[in-house]
Amino acid sequence: MLKYIIQKEIQENVISLRYIFLLMLCVVTISFSSYEMYKQYINNIEEHSYKTTDPNEILIKKQPSVLSVYISGTKELMDKTFIFNRDMYEPMELSSGINLNIFRQLFPTLDFLYLVKMLFSLLALILSFDLICGEKNEGTLKLILTNSVSKGKIIFGKLIANYILLIIL
Amino acid sequence: MLEAINLSKRYEDGNLALDCLNLKIEEGEIFCLLGANGAGKTTTINLFLNFIEPTNGTAKINAIDVTKDPLEAKKHVSYVSENVMLYGNFSARQNLDFFAKLGGKTNLTKEDYYMVFRRVGLQEDAFEKKLKKFSKGMRQKVGLSIAIIKDAANILLDEPTAGLDPKAAAEFMNILRELREQKKSILMCTHDIFRAKEIADKVGIMKEGRLVIVKNKAEFLSYNLEEIYLNYMREEVL
Numbered sequence: 001m002l003k004y005i006i007q008k009e010i011q012e013n014v015i016s017l018r019y020i021f022l023l024m025l026c027v028v029t030i031s032f033s034s035y036e037m038y039k040q041y042i043n044n045i046e047e048h049s050y051k052t053t054d055p056n057e058i059l060i061k062k063q064p065s066v067l068s069v070y071i072s073g074t075k076e077l078m079d080k081t082f083i084f085n086r087d088m089y090e091p092m093e094l095s096s097g098i099n100l101n102i103f104r105q106l107f108p109t110l111d112f113l114y115l116v117k118m119l120f121s122l123l124a125l126i127l128s129f130d131l132i133c134g135e136k137n138e139g140t141l142k143l144i145l146t147n148s149v150s151k152g153k154i155i156f157g158k159l160i161a162n163y164i165l166l167i168i169l
Numbered sequence: 170m171l172e173a174i175n176l177s178k179r180y181e182d183g184n185l186a187l188d189c190l191n192l193k194i195e196e197g198e199i200f201c202l203l204g205a206n207g208a209g210k211t212t213t214i215n216l217f218l219n220f221i222e223p224t225n226g227t228a229k230i231n232a233i234d235v236t237k238d239p240l241e242a243k244k245h246v247s248y249v250s251e252n253v254m255l256y257g258n259f260s261a262r263q264n265l266d267f268f269a270k271l272g273g274k275t276n277l278t279k280e281d282y283y284m285v286f287r288r289v290g291l292q293e294d295a296f297e298k299k300l301k302k303f304s305k306g307m308r309q310k311v312g313l314s315i316a317i318i319k320d321a322a323n324i325l326l327d328e329p330t331a332g333l334d335p336k337a338a339a340e341f342m343n344i345l346r347e348l349r350e351q352k353k354s355i356l357m358c359t360h361d362i363f364r365a366k367e368i369a370d371k372v373g374i375m376k377e378g379r380l381v382i383v384k385n386k387a388e389f390l391s392y393n394l395e396e397i398y399l400n401y402m403r404e405e406v407l
Binding site: 140147 | 218220240241243244246247248250252253254255256257258259263267268270271272273312315319
């Protein structure tokens with residue numbers, strides 16, 4: 001019984017305008033985010049190839065990670081290069097090692113992780129806000145309940161189906 | 170078999186919607202409940218489907234108390250409402266497929282669904298058409314298909330012919346006759362006294378939650394049912 005409710009829920013959602021719109025939104029935002037992150041990654045590679053001309057300085061550079069195309073991690077907050085002077089024990093441009101730019105913390109990079117955290121929470125809400133009351137308003141809940149199926153099964157079936165739909169997104 | 174024993178329902182606002190209803194519908198019998206709006210017809214159906222809890226009494230489907238074992242009781246009942254609401258983005262066949270599976274019919278083929286549609290008189294080109302393009306009459310036919318395909322021993326009909334054109338209503342009555350021959354117990358709530366007279370084996374008139382009169386076919390054919398009904402309604406007005 002649960003299987004049929006899940007099947008129906010997935011089938012109904014996949015052909016709905018709402019799901020198609022959400023799918024398009026995901027495709028656009030993820031493509032945009034990947035493109036921007038890729039551009040940043042190329043910049044980082046170029047920065048990485050920079051060499052100091054001062055013979056008294058040693059340049060230590062963090063190599064950009066390939067996965068930074070998807071997830072920026074803490075690299076935006078951390079310095080990428082550290083220049084040590086041969087005559088000094090302390091690094092010259094290390095400052096604190098952490099970039100405390102509040103503006104950047106308020107508006108973090110639109111990487112995949114950020115999209116999952118923010119956009120997908122919103123998508124889950126949009127997908128599920130009318131799971132039960134939608135059926136009730138449409139009048140189909142009454143017809144479902146004339147069969148030998150419990151309310152718990154209906155809710156659980158819908159929950160599972162919408163998890164699957166969110167994973168597909 | 171459908172049975173109501175001293176069935177009563179008082180809503181939270183104090184309104185007594187159903188007052189001590191006693192009725193029994195045997196196999197192969199069509200019982201028509203007549204009555205004005207608010208007489209308690211739909212409340213009776215809602216109690217049989219366990220959508221609401223009775224204040225007193227028992228509703229039984231095939232001798233199963235619907236409040237004690239609703240899931241088992243619902244295996245033996247089909248329902249067609251006044252306004253059948255289905256999934257608009259699904260085709261008629263997809264709707265029937267889903268509800269057939271919920272009703273326990275899991276190994277039916279597309280051709281089985283088509284046969285039921287033909288039986289209720291749905292046009293061939295509508296089988297795979299989306300429900301949102303259907304007229305009320307067509308939706309009623311799909312609703313009836315759902316009730317037929319479940320093949321339950323009892324059928325509850327809540328004003329099923331309301332809004333149907335005369336041809337569709339006549340086809341509906343023919344299907345009810347076929348179902349009666351298959352020994353189904355049918356409870357039909359309706360305002361349509363002429364249809365009731367045409368199809369019913371027993372007619373009951375409800376007024377203010379009470380079943381005030383029950384007549385079998387021989388009785389209501391010999392009396393003037395319209396007059397009996399209108400007399401009761403007139404008393405209500407006075």
